[in-house]
Amino acid sequence: MQSQDKAVLLAILEAAVDAIIVIDSRGTIQTVNPATSTLFGFSKEEMLGQNVNMLMPSPFREQHDGYLSNYLKTGEAKIIGIGREVVGKRKDGSTFPMHLAVSRMSIGDQILFAGIVRDITDLKNVQNQLAQANEQLEQRVQERTRELRAAQADLLKSERMATLGQVSGGIAHEIRNPLNAVRTSVYYLRNVQNPSPEKVAEHLERIDRQVSLIDNVITALSDIARMPEPAVIPCDVNDLLRKIVCSISMPRNIQVELDLPDTGLQAGIDPNQVSIVFRNLLRNARDAMPDGGVITLTGQADSENVVVHVTDNGVGIQPDDLARVTEPLFSTKARGMGLGLAISVAILKKNHGRLDVKSEPGKGTTFSVHLKPFLAEHTA
Known part of the structure; x- marks a missing residue:
């Protein structure tokens, strides 16, 4: 039965889509799965027996052994049992953002650590695109808010405050619908794991389209309020x-x-x-x-x-x-x-x-x- 369990665990290790790295208490790599080679570009033979800091850029490379030593002495965990976003380094020297989750294992009298690594490059790209979209949205909303305030001032001057209640209710209706669509896309981009580039583009285009609808409503309202004197x-x-x-x-x-x-x-x-x-x-x-x-x-x-x-x-x-x-x-x-x-x-x-x-x-x-x-x- 133990032999069968061992075979199942080995099969899981080999088939896992995330990189799995096992190190000892000194940071020496004991075993890796095929996904690790695919992610970092090193063969299994190049990694076995090497310090795991070979997969890290500076300054993480120099600090890693200190993290392990401090944990073994004090039990204070910074990654172990917690997981966090860190930076990995490939064989070709390129770096990438990754999520690292580390667990401690005791095999007989030996302490081992298993790290599960996931490349989050796509997620970071989506977050950056979303941040840019939010910044652009904020700028456009601020611009249009200034214009709307100016339009409201003109409405006051031209004694059209009697219709302001009707206008404000209409504005709320016309703007709330596209804002709900924007909110839905933002929620998707923030929470989906590994979205396809097509899905990212689809939702960013949707955000831009809905912001344009809001922009058109406010522009038209401004046009009404700022109608120039006719050249009769x-x-x-x-x-x-x-x-x-x-x-x-x-x-x-x-x-x-x-x-x-x-x-x-x-x-x-x-x-x-x-x-x-x-x-x-x-x-x-x-x-x-x-x-x-x-x-x-x-x-x-x-x-x-x-x-x-x-x-x-x-x-x-x-x-x-x-x-x-x-x-x-x-x-x-x-x-x-x-x-x-x-x-x-x-x-x-x-x-x-x-x-x-x-x-x-x-x-x-x-x-x-x-x-x-x-x-x-x-x-x-």
């Missing part, structure tokens, strides 16, 4: 709409029809800013018709208003959502950020206009853009 000029709204329609890609199953008067749609606006409004409305109309349909742009004017209606025959908006569609960070789209209409409202307010909406679920939606005629704008 006389603008032919007909011509502006035709150019915008030509610039937006539409699926083949969606048609855009223009029903505009030949003259009379002359507004006093900043065309660059108001173009953003109409692009947002056309994209929303397109997205509201996944099965295709017709978007109609109609216009009318009187002495006080130039009005453009953007109408689709899509899915419509539920009554409970209709009053909230222009709120910052509120969206009825599965992947919408909820800022397009909020930005549009802010732009129109700067340009002395407004946005109205009517909708019937299942039949479609009409957004009405009210602008000031050029003459009224400049004689007021």
Whole structure:
């Protein structure tokens, strides 16, 4: 039976994936397994009978015998029975981080020590990459925090504190989800043993992608708060709409029809800013018709208003959502950020206009853009 047990132990020693080294009380190597040769580059014959400090770089090489002597005299363990991270040295002189666990054995009247060595190079690389990712994340969060604080100051100055509760709730929702994804990846990288390079890259890319989502939310909010004063000029709204329609890609199953008067749609606006409004409305109309349909742009004017209606025959908006569609960070789209209409409202307010909406679920939606005629704008 003892012979069989000995054969099993020898087989385990030979098959172990971690390096196993047995030394005596003077640090002399008594036996090693094949994994030790693979890890350090020395053959078994080159190691047997040598001091184990041959596998250590300075200053560990010079200190090792003192550790053993001190332990045998005082019983004070620094590695034995504890395990710790140390540095190993290969035959070619290169060094690598490793985890070393040492156990004491008594064979008759002889004291032996068995060390189990695991190469943790991959783990250290992951930790370093994670530290860099955390540092970059911290820097970006600090930058965006400063911008958000500046945006909040602008909100105070422009007396928009009434919407701050809605905005802060939306920010929490939009930022919490990507932060949870970042936290999941960080937990994985911190705790997984020997992750593959592909898995490491996958989680680092995931962290970067989620941080970009957070960055986009805060940037869009900053854009709303820091909207520059419009450069108002006389603008032919007909011509502006035709150019915008030509610039937006539409699926083949969606048609855009223009029903505009030949003259009379002359507004006093900043065309660059108001173009953003109409692009947002056309994209929303397109997205509201996944099965295709017709978007109609109609216009009318009187002495006080130039009005453009953007109408689709899509899915419509539920009554409970209709009053909230222009709120910052509120969206009825599965992947919408909820800022397009909020930005549009802010732009129109700067340009002395407004946005109205009517909708019937299942039949479609009409957004009405009210602008000031050029003459009224400049004689007021």
